[in-house]
Amino acid sequence: MRSAAAVSMRPQYPLQRVPESPLPVQGVTMKLLFDTDPGVDDAMALLFLHRHPAARLLGITTVFGNAEIDVTTRNALHLCERFGIAAPVARGAALPLVRPPRGAAPEVHGDDGLGNLEGPLHATREPDARPAHRFIVDTLREHPGEVTLVAVGPLTNLALALAEDPAITGLVHRVVVMGGVFGVGGQGGNVSPVAEANILSDPHAADAVFTAPWPVTIVGLDVTHRVLMDHACFERLRAQGGAEGAFIWQASRHYVGFYGRAVGVAGCYVHDASAVACALRPELFTLRAGPVRVVDQGLAIGQTIQRTGGRRYVHATDWDGLPDQQVAVDVQAAELLALFEHTLRRPAPGHAC
Numbered sequence: 001m002r003s004a005a006a007v008s009m010r011p012q013y014p015l016q017r018v019p020e021s022p023l024p025v026q027g028v029t030m031k032l033l034f035d036t037d038p039g040v041d042d043a044m045a046l047l048f049l050h051r052h053p054a055a056r057l058l059g060i061t062t063v064f065g066n067a068e069i070d071v072t073t074r075n076a077l078h079l080c081e082r083f084g085i086a087a088p089v090a091r092g093a094a095l096p097l098v099r100p101p102r103g104a105a106p107e108v109h110g111d112d113g114l115g116n117l118e119g120p121l122h123a124t125r126e127p128d129a130r131p132a133h134r135f136i137v138d139t140l141r142e143h144p145g146e147v148t149l150v151a152v153g154p155l156t157n158l159a160l161a162l163a164e165d166p167a168i169t170g171l172v173h174r175v176v177v178m179g180g181v182f183g184v185g186g187q188g189g190n191v192s193p194v195a196e197a198n199i200l201s202d203p204h205a206a207d208a209v210f211t212a213p214w215p216v217t218i219v220g221l222d223v224t225h226r227v228l229m230d231h232a233c234f235e236r237l238r239a240q241g242g243a244e245g246a247f248i249w250q251a252s253r254h255y256v257g258f259y260g261r262a263v264g265v266a267g268c269y270v271h272d273a274s275a276v277a278c279a280l281r282p283e284l285f286t287l288r289a290g291p292v293r294v295v296d297q298g299l300a301i302g303q304t305i306q307r308t309g310g311r312r313y314v315h316a317t318d319w320d321g322l323p324d325q326q327v328a329v330d331v332q333a334a335e336l337l338a339l340f341e342h343t344l345r346r347p348a349p350g351h352a353c
């Protein structure tokens with residue numbers, strides 16, 4: 001990985017309209033890349049992708065975040081081996097581009113990043129020889145216009161890929177990000193009053209990703225905090241979800257405990273899997289268009305701000321000339337949860353969720 005100092009934060013793109021991005025026809029396989037920092041909810045999202053019949057996972061790229069990069073990469077490899085996921089895993093960034101790392105989150109995701117599972121987590125497979133950002137560039141070039149890039153961790157790998165090859169903005173089908181919070185309905189952040197964890201972990205990278213001329217959909221806390229997976233759903237997955245469902249139940253015990261103690265909810269919010277759902281079923285979300293910037297210093301570091309309604313401000317021009325991105329402002333939560341559960345559960349004819 002190149003050093004942070006060598007990375008240009010804002011590659012100079014020719015100003016262009018973000019092309020319309022037609023959705024794949026229903027029933028047609030969707031090619032996806034999954035950028036992730038497993039992470040309990042990352043594991044849930046990965047297994048959701050793995051089990052969905054329309055998803056063709058081309059690769060997994062890892063990033064620091066919920067745990068250190070050695071741990072998140074080991075966890076991705078372990079999940080692939082454990083559940084027969086053939087997609088290659090490419091190891092990504094160990095540190096943010098500019099700011100100091102925030103450190104891992106064992107209080108949320110456990111010391112092993114996967115909820116303190118019993119026993120050592122083995123992985124005999126080796127990662128792809130390429131760093132994650134090069135793997136992303138190569139994959140987008142191999143499948144021009146076809147790949148949906150789902151990113152559910154800090155956005156460092158995506159920013160490095162943009163810096164290395166700005167032309168990838170014209171090669172991706174769509175980018176779907178789990179991150180940020182936009183104050184919809186008074187929703188606040190989860191690591192500061194205004195910041196969400198993935199964005200605060202690398203605000204410079206997030207700003208580079210959101211201001212690049214490619215189609216980005218941002219699934220933030222405004223919607224993920226409306227998708228609450230309750231204890232009954234976890235129990236149904238444990239009983240009827242096969243090996244994946246049993247794993248999700250086991251790995252989520254520590255995570256659900258954190259939510260109960262720290263947030264006061266019974267179950268957990270569905271963060272990363274909501275981004276996967278948005279990639280697979282975007283009609284479940286209400287989106288709002290407008291350019292998005294990220295505060296990269298000071299009291300509000302990590303805050304995501306969208307300029308809405310096409311309004312221009314004479315004395316605030318930092319949003320001018322940037323592409324409209326899509327921010328999720330509402331979600332059909334019950335339908336999303338049903339999609340997740342039905343995808344993970346073994347067929348159980350005559351038994352409704």
Ligand SMILES: [Ca+2]
Nearest residue numbers: 039042152153
């Ligand atoms: Ca994550």
